[in-house]
Amino acid sequence: MSSHDPAACDNCSLGKALRQRMAANEGRCDYLVALMGNPNTGKSTVFNRLTGLRQHTGNWPGKTTERAEGFFDEGGKSFRIVDLPGTYSLEAADNDEQVSARFLRSANPDITIVVADATALERNLLLCLQVLSIRSNVIVALNLMDEARSRGILVDAKELEDELGVPVLPMAARRGQGVGELRRKALELAAKAPVQTQPADAALPGSEELYLRASRIVAKCVRGVPPRIGFDWRDVLDWLLTSRWTAFPVMAAIFALVIWITVQGANAPSAMLDSLLVGWAHPQLKGLADAAGLPWWLSGVLVDGMYLSGAWVVAVMLPPMAIFFPMFTLLEDLGYLPRVAFNMDGLFSRAGAHGKQALTMAMGYGCNAAGVVAARIIESPRERLVAILTNNFAICNGRWPTLILLGSLFVAPLVPDGYGSIAAMGAVLFIAVLGVVLSLVGSWILSRTLLKGEVCSFHLEIPPLRRPCLWQVLYTSLIDRTIFVLWRAVVFAFPAGAVIWLVANVNAGGEPLAFWMVEGLSPLGWVLGLNGVILLAYIIAIPANEIVVPTILMLTLTLSGAVAGNGAGMLFEPGEVGSVRAMLDAAGWTTLTALSMMLFCLCHNPCSTTIYTVYKETKSLRWAMWSAALPLGFGFVLCSAFALGWRLLV
Amino acid sequence: MFNFSKRPSFRVIDERSDIGAGRARSLDALRPGSAARIVELSPMCRGFERKRMMDLGLVPGSIVERAEQAPFGGPIAFRLRGVTMALRPSQANLVAVEELR
Incomplete structure (x- = not known):
């Protein structure tokens, strides 16, 4: 599989050329954007859509194992965007999570985009709330809206925006919906306000407290429960693929x-x-x-x-x-x-x-x-x-x-x-x-x-x-x-x-x-x-x-x-x-x-x-x-x- | 970080313990399809593992629904905060839950 995985290609000429080009571009960008999110929220798809790259994204957590970088232009400004490995939290001792947390604190990105999965908002809000507690200039990209809708989950993005106090953009990145808005919002935010950071050693609120807040927010913003009418092909297939006997x-x-x-x-x-x-x-x-x-x-x-x-x-x-x-x-x-x-x-x-x-x-x-x-x-x-x-x-x-x-x-x-x-x-x-x-x-x-x-x-x-x-x-x-x-x-x-x-x-x-x-x-x-x-x-x-x-x-x-x-x-x-x-x-x-x-x-x-x-x-x-x-x-x-x-x- | 010192004393839960009129049990002992509210993580669950499990939403008050167990004594799948995830039975054993009727 993924033989195009950037890390696997260190010793081939294609990967090398790509990295050299990126390194050459590094000095010439106006804004630095960090892309974060839980594993398997379509973060890499958002990254690909923003940068026009065609890196493969798989439907399983942990696909991106190394940070990838890309560039995009919007309104005459150039943005360097770093796709950080998927993380559940900013705190845990996991390698990937350390990379993300350290990057956020030390590289001081102008914009932090947190990609959240609309079908599992509550779990995704933990990371959103953690990031919000240490950074300003955050945009929440509410991805997989199409999938949420097809499963009967309706997320009120406006309401969520009010709750979180930062822009929330509904997206369906696999279909390319919401990508233009995300670029425009990034430009708007980057041009408007300088970042305010909390001191690097500021403690994060505990996950218990954050989950309490998350469930309150979800109670306000998410309407409709997954309908359980008749049978869904996914449920039947899932049973076939994983049940004890089959x-x-x-x-x-x-x-x-x-x-x-x-x-x-x-x-x-x-x-x-x-x-x-x-x-x-x-x-x-x-x-x-x-x-x-x-x-x-x-x-x-x-x-x-x-x-x-x-x-x-x-x-x-x-x-x-x-x-x-x-x-x-x-x-x-x-x-x-x-x-x-x-x-x-x-x-x-x-x-x-x-x-x-x-x-x-x-x-x-x-x-x-x-x-x-x-x-x-x-x-x-x-x-x-x-x-x-x-x-x-x-x-x-x-x-x-x-x-x-x-x-x-x-x-x-x-x-x-x-x-x-x-x-x-x-x-x-x-x-x-x-x-x-x-x-x-x-x-x-x-x-x-x-x-x-x-x-x-x-x-x-x-x-x-x-x-x-x-x-x-x-x-x-x-x-x-x-x-x-x-x-x-x-x-x-x-x-x-x-x-x-x-x-x-x-x-x-x-x-x-x-x-x-x-x-x-x-x-x-x-x-x-x-x-x-x-x-x-x-x-x-x-x-x-x-x-x-x-x-x-x-x-x-x-x-x-x-x-x-x-x-x-x-x-x-x-x-x-x-x-x-x-x-x-x-x-x-x-x-x-x-x-x-x-x-x-x-x-x-x-x-x-x-x-x-x-x-x-x-x-x-x-x-x-x-x-x-x-x-x-x-x-x-x-x-x-x-x-x-x-x-x-x- | 989770503050251990402020927590009340933990109880070590196993299948035989009868806390709260027989409704409290460990997560791995739930019947498939039944739902429960998480009471606490056992003190046996420490360090990185504890942190990770809490990050995944296994915090007191969360509602979990037990799904299938994989063949050959494999992991047990749970629905938790809109996500399906699997834990090994030995880990699920460290989560004390209160079954919902």
């Missing part, structure tokens, strides 16, 4: 459906892309390179190495991602993810972990680096580390295509015709569920060895289910996620492709380097049920899991001599998945090889980006090493046991 079957069914649609839908477009990019364009490029008179080694590195691995990444990854991400974003928008955490916490708490680990895992199903960053939503350091170290057991989108490919190539043919895709899906789902089990086992082991301790504070806010905005889902998942992740993969694929071509074509002692490396790795590969080529591919492809399969295919091809030397001719019959199978069979692959690789795909070290992210998040080389060693250890044990059992029994 929660797990429904959860399994949803994930199975998502994977099945991905497997089924990705086949045809993958084959088309393959025949276009590999079957047609590769020989064309090769011809062009020859016509331009490039030396064989240069055209080898460029066309057979870099281009081919890039093309493979696109063909293998794009279709599944373009199907998987929209469906996943749809579930996120609906509000399903916190419910998964709710359902799973019983199990996670027994493993000594936090239920929100289920959310970081859900993130990890998109991108493990993003999952590691997302672990910031877990307040206590011990459980946070557990979540970080076990995140790799959530299969990231770079590994789904590998599993799906292996499932459809090797598992599907094992069953009678017509049941193939079901068997393939079953195998992939089994690996995914095994990932959840391993993450529980891993957490359990960690809680008893490296990270001893008991679970401390836990609370989980469950947002109401929302009808997802279809267009927004498509936009976010395709542009933000699919293209972004694909771009990263392609960027990593180019140098890896060059390395692959070089190890396959630079000779030592009469054989290519890759030959010797594969020879050296083969014994270990045999023990694990794999082969030397697979292990070498996992080493070369450490920048990104996406390129493991392309690397294997290219190594297999080059070692068998198909594109070696002067890079003669065609790779294999274009557009037919069967040809890949034939090629792997020729290279000595068996069902055991494929099944072991599916296991190893789940349990191996995370990509270098993720390891680096762990290092940055924990600020410890030791934990970064552990994050790689833990899954790798699991992989060695599981794969060798599986291979041994298979060889003895089958």
Whole structure:
């Protein structure tokens, strides 16, 4: 998921450029605006609407884990706006809350916008009242008015304005309503009155007292109770998604459906892309390179190495991602993810972990680096580390295509015709569920060895289910996620492709380097049920899991001599998945090889980006090493046991 | 901050304690669908956790409505001040409530 998370992108050029631009603009703004609010009040949506950015906002608390900054202009004045992490209160010892409180007191913003959720005004008023007690120039953005109305809650903004003594603007930021008014009000307020601050050490009134005031205010300003006429689809759905007997079957069914649609839908477009990019364009490029008179080694590195691995990444990854991400974003928008955490916490708490680990895992199903960053939503350091170290057991989108490919190539043919895709899906789902089990086992082991301790504070806010905005889902998942992740993969694929071509074509002692490396790795590969080529591919492809399969295919091809030397001719019959199978069979692959690789795909070290992210998040080389060693250890044990059992029994 | 010294003595609540004619109990012992008014947080609930629970609206006088409990002894969901939130049973056990009829 959220691979565009600004923190996860520290090491990519896009994020860097954005930050540099922001830093350059910093000096040139007239007013500083702080944006605050409880988690999941649509604060980031307000931020996006104000600044015109298109950062993704999820329907679950704690989505924004780091402060984001943006700019907007109104009436010839420029405003710098800081989106602070969602907080329930200005006082508590939580990291995010300290950030917000400190910013408010030290950065001295000209305007403080508090975003409040109209559907849960009473709870949101606590923060409003706290902010009001230490700042002037506050605007309350009463967001989610549309949702409140649809649930029969009517908030009288004028009355609330009188009660609080500051401007209150009704908004529906998801539909863009009230954004213009908010800008105008900000300008008006900033131009009119200088801020008055309370002394920095002024004590806040206690929450008991504030809640008393909040309930009095709500009694005056909120009319109408949620109508309970007939049944609401949300209530029925909510019951299905979370009740004791239906929660797990429904959860399994949803994930199975998502994977099945991905497997089924990705086949045809993958084959088309393959025949276009590999079957047609590769020989064309090769011809062009020859016509331009490039030396064989240069055209080898460029066309057979870099281009081919890039093309493979696109063909293998794009279709599944373009199907998987929209469906996943749809579930996120609906509000399903916190419910998964709710359902799973019983199990996670027994493993000594936090239920929100289920959310970081859900993130990890998109991108493990993003999952590691997302672990910031877990307040206590011990459980946070557990979540970080076990995140790799959530299969990231770079590994789904590998599993799906292996499932459809090797598992599907094992069953009678017509049941193939079901068997393939079953195998992939089994690996995914095994990932959840391993993450529980891993957490359990960690809680008893490296990270001893008991679970401390836990609370989980469950947002109401929302009808997802279809267009927004498509936009976010395709542009933000699919293209972004694909771009990263392609960027990593180019140098890896060059390395692959070089190890396959630079000779030592009469054989290519890759030959010797594969020879050296083969014994270990045999023990694990794999082969030397697979292990070498996992080493070369450490920048990104996406390129493991392309690397294997290219190594297999080059070692068998198909594109070696002067890079003669065609790779294999274009557009037919069967040809890949034939090629792997020729290279000595068996069902055991494929099944072991599916296991190893789940349990191996995370990509270098993720390891680096762990290092940055924990600020410890030791934990970064552990994050790689833990899954790798699991992989060695599981794969060798599986291979041994298979060889003895089958 | 919450001033501990000014509070009257706390009672440690468990399911067996019969305060207020059998109507007082801990939050985790409520039946699904029933509503209750919060009486106090147990003194066992301290520091950050206490602060956090009070920030979330678990303060004396708040009305809570118990909803579903997650499978495998998981968290219990409550409706509180217009928000649904889940607490682990061990935490809910620290909240003394008075059941509403």
